[in-house]
Amino acid sequence: MKTQDTRPAARRQRGAYAIEFAFVFLIFFAVLYGIICYGLLFAFRLGVQNAAEDGARAALRYQPTLAARTTLAQATATQRISWLPAVVTRNATATVCGVAGNVCDAPICSPKWEERCQVVVTVTASDMQRLLPPLPSFAMPNQIVGKASMLLDGRAP
Template sequence: MKTIHAPSPSRCQRGVYAIEFAVVFMVFFSILYAVICYGMLFAFRLGLQNAAEDGARAALQYQSSLEDRRKRAAYVATSQSDWMPQVVKPIVLAQICRVEGINQCSPITCGPSWSQRCQVEVLVQADNLGLLLPPLPSFAVPTQIAGKASMLLELR
């Protein structure tokens, strides 16, 4: 008569470590991927915000006209955002607007009085972020990020 022996405990555990490693690796890889993606997004967002703020500050430098101030703000914001990869080339919009009123950015005249005060608004946007990040499942990655800044202009 043949006796049946119960399998040894070490034999029953064979392959369990490989399954545990596969599960734990997927969890840690997902966390690492999310940290890298969001870290890149935050770095790009802060860079765009910095470019917009530098552009708005550049408009405070003396220029002969409001249009020259607007052009200077756009030029500085563009040059400060040149570090971005070409696939997400930023779009810069600078405009001079009245602080109060209905149609604030129509052709305006700014002056030294409180009711005629104007501000420069600089917006730096970047699109196509999906092309920049690694081609794995995206964790709710936005398609567009932007930096915006405004400064009150002093006219004398």
């Protein structure tokens, strides 16, 4: 008689594991999806920052003019972000600024400490939402920016 008493209870429990699995699977899938998307975003951010730093280091190589240094820095940064897919809008800029103020003004580069200047390389990757898997808009930035600067020695004309 015991088997008859437990049998209706077992029939009522039929499918409960499937429902529990569905709820737990959704939670684990959401966590895994978030980890993968964050990892991709983190890798792209590091790549953009690395391109900006490489461009700033390239400006330290000897060039006869500041314009040539700026061109070399921008070309190096542009070449370093060429690995990004075509759906991402890539932009690299390099400017030479005076260090004294917060505004990027026309530099007077000389060996004097007050007249030192720096090169600032900015690399921007836009339209990231077209590349990465869809996430809620608050969690996905549309633009990633990498910025690096190097103090120039002041001996360049």
